[in-house]
Amino acid sequence: MSVSLIQCPACQAWLLEGVFSQTQMSPCPACGVRLQVEVFPALFHSRSIGRSSETIIVEGESSCFYHPQKKAVVPCQGCGRFLCALCDCELNGQHFCPACLDAGKNRGKIKSLENQRTLYDSIALSLAIYPLLIFYFTLVTAPMSLYVALRYWKAPRSIVRRTKIRFVAAIILALLQIGGWCALFVTLAIHHF
Amino acid sequence: MAEKEYQRLTAMTGVAFVSRSSLWLGKDHLLSIDSNGYAETYKRFYFRDIQEITFMATRRRFIWNWFLGAPAAVFLALLLGSLPYKGSAGPNSNLGEIVLFGFLTAICVLPFLINNLLGPTCICHLRTAVQTEVLSSLNRLRRARKTLNRIRPFIAAAQGALSPEEIPARMRAAILSPAEATTATGASPVPPPATDRPDAPPVLS
Numbered sequence: 001m002s003v004s005l006i007q008c009p010a011c012q013a014w015l016l017e018g019v020f021s022q023t024q025m026s027p028c029p030a031c032g033v034r035l036q037v038e039v040f041p042a043l044f045h046s047r048s049i050g051r052s053s054e055t056i057i058v059e060g061e062s063s064c065f066y067h068p069q070k071k072a073v074v075p076c077q078g079c080g081r082f083l084c085a086l087c088d089c090e091l092n093g094q095h096f097c098p099a100c101l102d103a104g105k106n107r108g109k110i111k112s113l114e115n116q117r118t119l120y121d122s123i124a125l126s127l128a129i130y131p132l133l134i135f136y137f138t139l140v141t142a143p144m145s146l147y148v149a150l151r152y153w154k155a156p157r158s159i160v161r162r163t164k165i166r167f168v169a170a171i172i173l174a175l176l177q178i179g180g181w182c183a184l185f186v187t188l189a190i191h192h193f
Numbered sequence: 194m195a196e197k198e199y200q201r202l203t204a205m206t207g208v209a210f211v212s213r214s215s216l217w218l219g220k221d222h223l224l225s226i227d228s229n230g231y232a233e234t235y236k237r238f239y240f241r242d243i244q245e246i247t248f249m250a251t252r253r254r255f256i257w258n259w260f261l262g263a264p265a266a267v268f269l270a271l272l273l274g275s276l277p278y279k280g281s282a283g284p285n286s287n288l289g290e291i292v293l294f295g296f297l298t299a300i301c302v303l304p305f306l307i308n309n310l311l312g313p314t315c316i317c318h319l320r321t322a323v324q325t326e327v328l329s330s331l332n333r334l335r336r337a338r339k340t341l342n343r344i345r346p347f348i349a350a351a352q353g354a355l356s357p358e359e360i361p362a363r364m365r366a367a368i369l370s371p372a373e374a375t376t377a378t379g380a381s382p383v384p385p386p387a388t389d390r391p392d393a394p395p396v397l398s
Contacts (some may be wrong), residue, residue: 005367009249009318017361025250025334034250038341039360041352042322043244118232126231158233160199160217160226 006037052085066097076100108156117159120152121166128173142177145170199224202340203330214330216340221351223319223344225328236326238319240344240351245320248337253314261308265301268294311335 006015013030015037025034054071062072064084072082078100089096092112096104104110127145131137149170157164199217207213210230217224223243225236272294275287317331331337 005364006245006247006320009247009316016364020360020364021355021357025248036248036338038246038345039355040243040245040348041355042242044355044363112237115235116232117235119228119230123231158226159224159235160201161197 006039006043008033008035054085078104111159114159117156119158120148120155121157121162121164121170124149124152124170125166125173128170128177132177138177139181142174142181146174146178149174202343203336206330206332212329214328216328216330218344218347221347225326225330227329238321238326240348242321243319243348243352244322245318246341247318247320248315248331248334248341249318250334251314251316253332254308254312257308258305261301261305265298265305268298268301272298 006020007013008015008028008030010033011028011031013028015028015035018029019026019035019037020039022036025036027033028035055069062082064070064072064087065081066087067084070084070086073085074083074088074095075081076083076097077094078096081097083095083097087097089098089101091101091110096110101110101113105113108114124145127141127148131141149167153164153167199219202216202218202223203214205213205215205228213228213230215226215228217226219237221240223238223240225238227234227236272291275290275294277287311333312335314332315334315337317328317337319326319328331340
């Protein structure tokens, strides 16, 4: 069992008792800052040691795709290649090879690996709204907003619930602005000629 | 209707267009979202991995109270001073000043009230075996406790429960000798005493 003790976030003193899982805040014995520390059983769980792959002893045994001299223990659920214990990456009960895991992350196919998303709907809407403060900018930003909204219409939005209302609003505003500019240019052209 | 994958635990907090955070409850994990408005960064904390959640009281509310309360008091005094009184030239003689100071007072008083209605401030640290993260969306004690009460059953379901009396004994066991630890907790022996190791942490007496 390798238990790491709990430190006060303010003074880094080790806390041994008095502040754990209380309903109210208690002062740190060292610095007096008020703390509420909720401890969970995982703190006392022993850290599991990583598995090591076994070398093939019997000839003809299935071997790892990446390490031919190591014994295969599981097939990759992405590509079907045989993997040794070292190459087996378990994720939410599924087994993947490092290559599939990397590909899944890069292509956004494994949602639980995603750690960043660009909010194109917010970008499109901002391009449609904020330049209105200095109206002349909309000559450039309205087509940009329209392009972003249409180009990324199917792109994944925020990982938490989000509708396409921003895209719709951006398209409507951009079209209105483009329409306004067109009307202005037509009027000017009629007056000029 | 399909069940939502995430349920909101906290609303977005922070400064718009700089860094805003929110916390969401997933099936088997907490999702912390940091956003600048145009991109989101996700951090997942699986219930089975959460070792500790700490709330530390801060003085941020007190500081904001001074920062907002002092100008609010000054503007309120100026507002009261500009109000018409008996013998003044007319009821609307200081209308411009009244509007100006009323507006400035409102600008300070409103956030002052919100700051106090939201309750005491805190910093929340969440710890797993390999990281300690600050959950910046849990910056008010009331909200933090409410969130903790909401996620506690999920963590208990993933890890089991631990009574408050059990924790100090287990803590002590981690730094005592194997024989003492067995006597103290009745549990299986722990590794050699941490105090003998050169890299052992300091222990409070």
